[in-house]
Amino acid sequence: MSVAAETLALRGLDAPVTLRIDRWGIPHIRAGSLHDLFFAQGANAARDRLWQIDLWRKRGLGLLAADFGPGYLMQDRAARLFLYRGDMDAEWAAYGPDGRAICTAFAAGINAWIDAVEDGRAPLPPEFARMDTRPARWAPEDVVRIRTHCLVRNALSEEARAAVLAAAGPEVDGLRARLDPPVPAAEWDLGAGPLPDGALDVLRLATAPVSFAPERLAAPLCEAHRWSRVDADKAVVAHPQAFPDGSNNWAVACQRTATGRPVMASDPHRAHSLPGLRYLVHLTAPGIDVIGAGEPSSPGVMAGHNGTGAFSLTIFCADQEDVFVHDIDPEDPDRHAWKGGRAPIETVEEAIPVRGHPDQTVRLRFTRQGPVVHEGAGRAIAIRTVLTEAGAAPYMAALQGMRARDLAGFRAAMAGWVAPTVSQVWADTGGTIAWMAAGRVPQRHGWRGLVPMPGDGRFDWDGAIPPGDLPLRVNPPEGFVHSANEMNLPADWPHDRAPVGYEWHGDGRATRIADVLGAAQGHTLADSAALQGDVASGVAARLVALLPDADDPATALLKGWDGRIAADSGAALLFELWLSAHLKPAVLRAGADGDPALAAPLAARLAARLAPGDIAAIVAALEGDGPPPGALASPGGRRRVLTRTLAAAWDDAVARQGPDPDAWAWGRLHVGHFPHPLGVAGWDVGPLPTGGGATTVMMAAYEARGDFRVRNGASVRLVIDVGGWDNSLCINAPGQSGVPGSAHYADLAPIWAAGGHVPLLYSVAAVEAATRSVLTLVPG
Known part of the structure; x- marks a missing residue:
């Protein structure tokens, strides 16, 4: 097959750099120096993802309104509250001796590509023309100052817990977010009480993606403040259901594999988008030869391998944020109560450019405990x-x-990793495998950070838990390490002295992974790839076992089912409708109704606060484990909830897909669909029938009250043969390119939806054999 070749001159390069694009759109970048390598990575990010990274930069820096008008002003203000505003020397020092140089080269590469776009030597992505905007140039600081796309926790949960505790009690709140380990009741006496409605809307707004509703784009300046809330899909709306984030990774030791080499697998999950959040790239220069997945707006890769060691991550559910309630000095609104005296509230005024209007001045307020989001x-x-x-x-x-x-x-x-907190897995050619927690975990003394706290100085962070004290497992006797966002602190962890986190994923993924890996000998790459696509649900088996024997068709269908949430399964359709649209809401309402003092409207509001609910707590309540609330307190009450909701789910399935269950299929309802944010006809990818759900290793979360489209899951998956590198596998959905019409815009989506992979090639010979185009960058 012929290989297309092109040369492009870019100012800022010291020597030529070669980009080989393989048949799956993965660029293999080879340079003669680190500067040229990361310069070329920046240029390549702009080549494939310029619209995406430009939008991310403007969102993160609070510059959307300059392009899109008054409907974006409040999101700009929110983003600016959470920008890094500290000393840049300390910031650069945190990323190692060459971190600043790498980011400088990366930003220069982006800018050089923009130069080529502006003088007509490189194409302008069509979104810019459609929105009548232009890409902006980057400063090196832009790469690191933006923080609002990062996953941290648990301020929003603190808000919800305070509201539930005020209306009910901790047992009811446990249906929303089960705490592991349990927390003494005295903890709740320390808090500041419930927050006003909408108190954390600014936080939601700061972390929301950019949406392009026509009415938002057309908003006049006088309506700018209306665009300050976020809906269930995290879209900014004028006048706001949450999805679980889940990830998996593991490493299998050489004594348990068929080849005698370790196998490492990783599939970090986030909200699906178009283009996808992740990007696959191969970076080669003297002293470095690394391949894997990162984000297109950042240099390097976060998961992959370097020819000696393989590394990957999932979220480790440590708590990295807290809500503080300050009493403002009634005589001076720029001070608040602090340790028996007063402390200042700093006010910063910034001018935000707004398209078609004069710059608008906004006030940003900060206490010593962080940005003020509500007054x-x-x-x-x-x-x-x-x-x-x-x-x-x-x-x-x-x-x-x-x-x-x-x-x-x-x-x-x-040890220098700050955010997000992650479970890192390592495997190397010497046969070592390891799991470790990484991230900055605040040290709290005498409190746990689970509800909003008084901001008077009695409660504050005392530095962080030393990185060396965080847990580590090396070459365990079972021959594998794994994580899936579960509670994976050691059994003897001193929770009272060093509280790390209490809200973990009890969705069964970690148990399923451990069961599969623990039962296997002669583990192969294909086995790990199959496990990433595993759709067996342990939760399904537990819930179906609770159903009383009956001769109705719904019970018969589920009792004869294998518990796999397969795309072509009618039983999976019935189960997912039952679990998500009927059973979980009924359990949450039973919990809210458990307090007879609550009036019906208040109980309904409380049930909404509990949504979407903690699956582990809901299943435990139905199994009678612990003090189940309200209608779930007796075995008969639990049976009635199970059978009533299953009957409703059957009627729901009939209404959606007809009376014949043999014709039902989960994948007809549950689809992978990547909509372009601009809503342009022909730019969306999908729909693609997709298996899995929120309780399977192939986690594919959806909105039960909406269209059941897959909203969260793995876009990128890696399976690494440690030492047999060219055997490694990957996928990135919907494709590597973010440019509509590109050959690599949507080519990987069908493979992804089927749980498949493509090769992740590493050696020079393998890369050259798979090359479909070569772009040579030369000094300009």
């Missing part, structure tokens, strides 16, 4: 988060970790 009734509510601290640019510690040659070097690099 009223004599109180200021602030968020303390690691994101505003030096070194917290997400994944940037990977600049050092991706070059580690052994576990000691990797662990040393992870």
Whole structure:
């Protein structure tokens, strides 16, 4: 097959750089120096994802209104509250001795590509023309100062818990978010009480993606403040259901594999988007030869391998933020109560450019505990988060970790990892496998960070838990390590002295992974690939076992089912409708109705607060484990909830797909669909029938009250043969390119939907054999 070749001159390169694009759209970049390598990575990011990274930059820096008008002004203000505003020398030092140089080269590469676009030597992505905007140039600081796309927790849960505790009790709140380990009742006496409605809307707005509703784009300046809330799909709306984030990774030791080499697998999950959140790239220069997945707006890769060690991550559910309620000095609105005296509230005024209008001045307020997100009734509510601290640019510690040659070097690099908190898995050619927690975990003394706290100085962070104290497992006797966002702290962890987190994923994924890996000998790459696509639900088996024997067709269908949430399964359709649209809401309503003092409207509001609910707690309540509330208190009450909701789910399935269950299929309702944010006909990808759900290793979460489209899951998957690198596998949905019409815009989506993979090639010979085009960048 012929290979297309092209040469492009870019100012800022020291020597030629070769980009080989393989048949799956993965660029293999080879340069003669680190500067040229990361310059070329920036240029390549602009080549494939310029609209995406330009939008991310403008969103993160609070510059959307300059392009899109008054409907974006409040989102700009919210984003600016959470920008890093500290000392840049400390910030750069956090990313190692060459972190600043790498980011400088990366930003220069983006800018050089924009230069080529502006003088007609490279194409302008069509979104810019459609929206009548232009890409902006980057400063090196832009790569690290933006923090609002990072996953941290648990301010929003604190808000919800405070509201539930005020209306009911901790047992009811456990249906929303089960705490592991349990927390003494005295903890709730420390809090500041419930927050006003909408108190954390600014936080939601700051972390929301950019939406392009016509009415938002057309909003006049006088209506700018109306566009300040976020709906269930995280779209900004004028006048706001949450999805579980879940990830999996594991490493299998050489004594358990068919080849005698370790196998590492990773599939970090996030909200699906178009283009996808992740990007696959191969970076080669003297001293570095690394391949894997990162985000297109950042240099390096966060998961992959370097020819000696393989590394990957999932979210480790540590708590990195807190809500503080400050009493404002009634005589001076710029001070608040603090340790028996007063402390200042700093006010910063910034001018935000707005398309078609003069710059608009906004006020940003900060206490010593963080940005103020709400003021009223004599109180200021602030968020303390690691994101505003030096070194917290997400994944940037990977600049050092991706070059580690052994576990000691990797662990040393992870000591500098701040956010998000992650479970890192390592496997190397020497046969070592390891799991470790990484991230900055605030040290709290005498409180646990589970509800909003008084901001008077009695409660604050006392530094962080030392990185070396976080858990580590090396070469365990079972021959594998794994994580799936579960409670994976050691059994003897001192929770009272060093509280890390209490809200974990109990969705059964970790148990399923451990069962499969623990039962296997002669584990292969194909086995790991199949496990990433595994749709067996342990939750389904537990719930179906609770159903009383009956001769109705719904019970018969589920009792004869294998518990796999397969795309072509009618029983899977019935089960998912039952679980998500009928059973879970009924259990939450039973919990809310458990307090006879609550009036019906208040109980309904409380049930909404509990949604979408904690699946582990809901199943445990139905099994009679613990003190189940309300109608679930007796075995008969639980049976009635199960059978009533199953009958409703059967009627629901009939209404959706007809009376014949043999013709039902989960994948007809549950589809992978990647809509372009601009809503342009022909730019969407999908729909694609997709299996899995929120309780399977192939986690594919959806909105039960909406269209059941897959909203969250793995877009990128990696399966690494440690030492047999060219055998490794990957996928990135819907495709590597973000340019509509590109051959690599949507080519990987059908493979992804089927749980498949493509090769992740590494050697020079394998890359050259798979090359379909070559772009040579030369000094201009």
